Amino acid sequence: MNIEEGVALSRFTTIGTGGPATAFGRPETLAALEEALAWARERELAVATIGLGSNLLVADEGFDGLVLKLAGELAAAEVEGERLVAGGGAANAVCLHRAREAGLGGFEFACAIPGTVGGGVWMNAGAYGSDWAAILERALVVNGDGTRWLSPDELGLSYRHSGLQHGQVVARAEFRLEPRPVEEIKAKVAELQALRKAAQPTNKRTFGSVFKNPGHELSAGRMLEACGLKGHRIGGAQISPRHANFIENADAARTEDAIALMAEARRRADEQFGVELEHEVEFLGPLQVPPLR
Ligand SMILES: Cc1cc2nc3c(=O)[nH]c(=O)nc-3n(C[C@H](O)[C@H](O)[C@H](O)COP(=O)(O)OP(=O)(O)OC[C@H]3O[C@@H](n4cnc5c(N)ncnc54)[C@H](O)[C@@H]3O)c2cc1C
Numbered sequence: 092m093n094i095e096e097g098v099a100l101s102r103f104t105t106i107g108t109g110g111p112a113t114a115f116g117r118p119e120t121l122a123a124l125e126e127a128l129a130w131a132r133e134r135e136l137a138v139a140t141i142g143l144g145s146n147l148l149v150a151d152e153g154f155d156g157l158v159l160k161l162a163g164e165l166a167a168a169e170v171e172g173e174r175l176v177a178g179g180g181a182a183n184a185v186c187l188h189r190a191r192e193a194g195l196g197g198f199e200f201a202c203a204i205p206g207t208v209g210g211g212v213w214m215n216a217g218a219y220g221s222d223w224a225a226i227l228e229r230a231l232v233v234n235g236d237g238t239r240w241l242s243p244d245e246l247g248l249s250y251r252h253s254g255l256q257h258g259q260v261v262a263r264a265e266f267r268l269e270p271r272p273v274e275e276i277k278a279k280v281a282e283l284q285a286l287r288k289a290a291q292p293t294n295k296r297t298f299g300s301v302f303k304n305p306g307h308e309l310s311a312g313r314m315l316e317a318c319g320l321k322g323h324r325i326g327g328a329q330i331s332p333r334h335a336n337f338i339e340n341a342d343a344a345r346t347e348d349a350i351a352l353m354a355e356a357r358r359r360a361d362e363q364f365g366v367e368l369e370h371e372v373e374f375l376g377p378l379q380v381p382p383l384r
Contacts, residue, residue, distance in 0.1 A: 119163025
């Protein structure tokens with residue numbers, strides 16, 4: 092497998108920010124993935140995998156390690172009986188397409204989640220009352236020490252969380268779906284996409300929800316809206332005028348602009364509601380939101 096140096100990760104994040112990776116590779120098979128992990132281990136390099144970068148903020152300084160982006164058979168999806176078998180790098184849109192073609196339902200909720208199977212496992216992605224944990228049977232996780240199939244329990248899936256650590260790569264996953272008429276699947280997807288379009292910025296560069304919903308009567312978005320943050324801008328990043336739990340790349344934003352907005356949002360939610368918001372977006376590289384106190 093070819094390893095490239097200094098690849099700009101802004102090319103691979105939906106917000107379009109982030110510095111370079113020391114090393115970058117696109118393994119297409121399980122053997123190539125294992126080889127890449129061994130290569131990094133020999134050099135004592137940290138490893139991180141990226142999917143479609145739709146839940147990811149990469150530091151402007153970049154990531155000092157090997158970044159893997161799964162390709163080839165590790166990004167393909169097919170139906171076997173009533174199961175969807177997909178590579179960790181398979182886009183949700185491709186999985187949904189395969190499931191629909193085969194008349195299998197259960198994956199429709201993911202139509203509005205612009206990521207991959209592996210990214211979904213990492214944070215137990217979910218929407219409209221369902222999530223990865225509800226349909227995932229098992230995932231093949233590879234790290235420098237070996238390769239193991241893990242169940243949702245072993246993966247530690249809970250609300251927008253798994254117990255996975257960087258260096259553990261979701262190479263494949265199997266989902267349990269159920270027979271459903273194709274027209275019903277199409278109608279459900281159209282309904283969910285219309286709901287999404289009505290409520291969220293769908294034509295802007297964002298990384299999805301910034302904060303997890305707190306245990307409060309208000310969602311994170313409603314809370315930040317009540318703090319008057321819609322449209323608030325720092326540098327090239329702004330809080331979406333449409334939905335306050337989204338940050339948009341308004342004009343040549345840097346990751347530091349998004350982090351500054353997140354810090355301001357947390358400060359205001361703490362001040363007005365006494366709530367400490369926890370970020371949902373994942374960080375790569377030396378990044379942190381300054382503590383409240
Ligand atoms: C417009 C928009 C709407 C969104 N709506 C939703 C929503 O409704 N619900 C929701 O849950 N999310 C939503 N998201 C966020 C995002 O799409 C999901 O979290 C998605 O699952 C991330 O997948 P990804 O492949 O893009 O992961 P990335 O953003 O590339 O990575 C996210 C994390 O997963 C890790 N990772 C990625 N692939 C692998 C792998 N193969 N093995 C191990 N680790 C891996 C990365 O290291 C990183 O820590 C939205 C995002 C956008 C931009």
